[in-house]
Amino acid sequence: MQQESELGQSVLKGVSRSFYLTIRLLPRLMREPVSLGYLLARASDTIADTAEVPAQLRHECLSLFLTAMRDPEARKKLLDKINQEFLEYQTNEKERLLLERLGEVFSWYDSVWEWSWNEIAAVMEHIVAGQMSDIQRFGIDGEDRLATADELETYCFQVAGSVGEFWTRVGFQTDHRFSGIEKDELIKLGISYGKGLQLVNILRDIPEDYANGRSYLPVEGALSHDQLLEEAAIWRAKARKSIKDGLKYAKSLRGKRARMATVLPALIALKTLDLLDEADWDQLYDGVKVTRKEVRKCIWQALLF
Incomplete structure (x- = not known):
């Protein structure tokens, strides 16, 4: 619980001061799923925006991200790729910290109520689909x-x-x-x-x-x-x-x-x-x-x- 509290406060505050304020205003029962969903979305967004990594690899990692939310083997594979391919390019220390602690964010996700797990999974499907289409269009297909x-x-x-x-x-x-x-x-x-x-x-x-x-x-x-x-x-x-x-x-x-x-x-x-x-x-x-x-x-x- 202490680890989840820290992720939902200090780590989240580091990657979004403005939205952190909004989350802190929320009723207690809404705060956990919204905080957790935001951290997962921000992590996938950081993967999508790491321009130094080839577009095809970023696209593959985002696809793997969704599988990693329910599959421990896919999760390990994703975290290894992040450590090897992404961390060195994170000039923003707060975003680097989020990626470093993504395994803990996934563990938090594993611990929530079933309804919360399902709602977060559903919204992440949409968000990651948008991020993948963005990379496909601009990074792989070369459209402007x-x-x-x-x-x-x-x-x-x-x-x-x-x-x-x-x-x-x-x-x-x-x-x-x-x-x-x-x-x-x-x-x-x-x-x-x-x-x-x-x-x-x-x-x-x-x-x-x-x-x-x-x-x-x-x-x-x-x-x-x-x-x-x-x-x-x-x-x-x-x-x-x-x-x-x-x-x-x-x-x-x-x-x-x-x-x-x-x-x-x-x-x-x-x-x-x-x-x-x-x-x-x-x-x-x-x-x-x-x-x-x-x-x-x-x-x-x-x-x-």
């Missing part, structure tokens, strides 16, 4: 963009919309009075909310992706600043609509702690979209980020929400 709006919607569901569904299922499992909205309807809102949060990340990172020769936005013709900015305006409007679904989701929750934890990312995302609406390419390149002062305001707004 998503071809259609549907592809972007699918990707956003896999890596984030599915988390909104997971959040909802965990919420109802731990509190049958979780929301004043019926479960199936709340799942739809949760999926939309998660997709909106992922769109905000994509829109904020457009210059970085452009510098790496890729775009998550389905623009036509050669990639250019003007095209990307024009397409971004369309997707910012979609993101804002999805984040408003998140506000509706949060407002329906009966528990104060769950409501605060759920609404906080939405408030920060709306502030980010406001900044993105006003930013030109150079400002986007320099990085658009909500200030700590504004984050503190969002926390107070979440407390009063």
Whole structure:
């Protein structure tokens, strides 16, 4: 229990200070599955993003990751590959620590209630599928963009919309009075909310992706600043609509702690979209980020929400 507590606090805090705050606001019974799910997703994401490792090997390791969640032999094989192929390239000490302790995270996963085990397995299937398709498209096939709006919607569901569904299922499992909205309807809102949060990340990172020769936005013709900015305006409007679904989701929750934890990312995302609406390419390149002062305001707004 002490080891699990440390993983769910110090290790998790190291790899995500902002989401760590959200998790700490959650009711106790929701906190464990959400913390554990996040650590597993962050570990698979670190594997996916280790660019120094060949794309084909990263793709194979992600496929092995899912098998390792239920198969001890596959788990040992994966952990050996991480030690041999990935650790030396981790310049972020916190992400390196997470990979070093991934065996402990898996052991924690083995110890949870069956319902929690199943829900985490389900959301990880979606997340890893999105990460694998990302590597296949950009790293193996050599494409430079998503071809259609549907592809972007699918990707956003896999890596984030599915988390909104997971959040909802965990919420109802731990509190049958979780929301004043019926479960199936709340799942739809949760999926939309998660997709909106992922769109905000994509829109904020457009210059970085452009510098790496890729775009998550389905623009036509050669990639250019003007095209990307024009397409971004369309997707910012979609993101804002999805984040408003998140506000509706949060407002329906009966528990104060769950409501605060759920609404906080939405408030920060709306502030980010406001900044993105006003930013030109150079400002986007320099990085658009909500200030700590504004984050503190969002926390107070979440407390009063």
